[in-house]
Amino acid sequence: MSNKECLLEVKNLRVEFGKGKQKFVAVNDVSFNIYKGETFGLVGESGSGKTTIGRAIIRINPAASGDIIYNGQKISGKIDKELDSQVTRKIQMIFQDPMASLNERAKVDYIVSEGLYNLKNYGSEEGRKKKVEQALLDVGLLPEFASRFPHEFSGGQRQRIGIARVLVMEPELVIADEPISALDVSIRAQVINLLSDLQKKKGLTYLFIAHDLSVVRFISDRIAVIYKGNIVELAESEKLFANPLHPYTKSLLSAIPTPNPNVERNKIIEVYEPKKSHFDYDSNRPKWVEIEPEHYILANDRELEGYKKIMGR
Numbered sequence: 001m002s003n004k005e006c007l008l009e010v011k012n013l014r015v016e017f018g019k020g021k022q023k024f025v026a027v028n029d030v031s032f033n034i035y036k037g038e039t040f041g042l043v044g045e046s047g048s049g050k051t052t053i054g055r056a057i058i059r060i061n062p063a064a065s066g067d068i069i070y071n072g073q074k075i076s077g078k079i080d081k082e083l084d085s086q087v088t089r090k091i092q093m094i095f096q097d098p099m100a101s102l103n104e105r106a107k108v109d110y111i112v113s114e115g116l117y118n119l120k121n122y123g124s125e126e127g128r129k130k131k132v133e134q135a136l137l138d139v140g141l142l143p144e145f146a147s148r149f150p151h152e153f154s155g156g157q158r159q160r161i162g163i164a165r166v167l168v169m170e171p172e173l174v175i176a177d178e179p180i181s182a183l184d185v186s187i188r189a190q191v192i193n194l195l196s197d198l199q200k201k202k203g204l205t206y207l208f209i210a211h212d213l214s215v216v217r218f219i220s221d222r223i224a225v226i227y228k229g230n231i232v233e234l235a236e237s238e239k240l241f242a243n244p245l246h247p248y249t250k251s252l253l254s255a256i257p258t259p260n261p262n263v264e265r266n267k268i269i270e271v272y273e274p275k276k277s278h279f280d281y282d283s284n285r286p287k288w289v290e291i292e293p294e295h296y297i298l299a300n301d302r303e304l305e306g307y308k309k310i311m312g313r
């Protein structure tokens with residue numbers, strides 16, 4: 001990206017659930033930036049903490065420590081009302097399952113307007129209706145659909161409704177949490193294309209969450225790989241694919257299916273099993289290091305030496 005203006009900074013974010021002996025660290029010391037206008041992919045297996053990070057950014061999950069900075073202003077912890085309503089509007093999240101995330105008893109008009117209603121002073125009723133119409137058009141649905149109920153729509157159309165309810169807020173940063181995982185394979189590309197078109201048209205910035213590297217590869221400018229609450233590697237997409245360093249990134253890459261059955265049959269998937277001590281807080285605990293420009297890795301001193309050798313330095 002030529003023009004690198006930072007929209008979101010996540011600094012040493014830690015999110016915990018439970019207390020005392022039950023305490024569980026879902027996100028551990030995670031740091032990354034998202035630049036204006038880019039698509040930032042966040043990839044990792046189920047339970048790795050992806051959604052928790054998204055929910056921390058929209059301030060549903062409180063940060064146990066660390067900061068979240070949006071457009072230069074700290075938005076984690078206690079913030080004033082004005083900033084709160086600003087970011088509530090500007091940062092929006094699209095959810096995975098369009099079947100579960102839409103209120104069945106409400107009409108599309110209400111569903112798409114919900115965020116506006118929460119803002120209280122959303123303007124005139126006529127203005128609201130116009131916004132809903134425009135949002136439906138933007139996602140390729142007819143304005144008449146506003147008077148229908150979610151069950152009248154297919155999975156793909158429902159996800160479009162989910163996108164419309166985000167667009168109506170005129171967001172800057174959209175967190176798309178596995179937006180196509182629950183959809184039929186045949187319509188996934190349509191939804192991805194819609195998201196790309198909307199990004200161009202409206203200058204949106206995306207945090208795109210997925211468990212599958214192949215999904216984020218072509219739409220992401222940069223990708224972060226997360227394992228058990230720790231981001232282990234972050235790089236520009238093509239760099240990550242061309243030169244993955246961390247063994248977990250390698251194992252994710254090796255798991256991507258190829259269209260060639262002969263290759264598939266003989267393929268060895270590298271399973272990542274970190275040494276028990278790796279993420280412990282021992283003396284040689286891994287650090288988050290920029291190993292080359294825009295390429296970060298979580299490694300302890302010894303591993304770092306190894307990676308540098310691989311890179312011919």
Ligand SMILES: Nc1ncnc2c1ncn2[C@@H]1O[C@H](COP(=O)(O)OP(=O)(O)OP(=O)(O)O)[C@@H](O)[C@H]1O
Nearest residue numbers: 017018026044045046047048049050051052053211
């Ligand atoms: N409200 C909560 N209370 C307790 N534990 C939670 C809560 N929310 C998430 N967790 C735990 O935190 C970990 C990370 O969950 P998270 O949903 O962020 O993972 P994920 O990478 O998004 O996975 P998935 O793809 O399955 O959604 C999981 O072990 C999960 O069980």
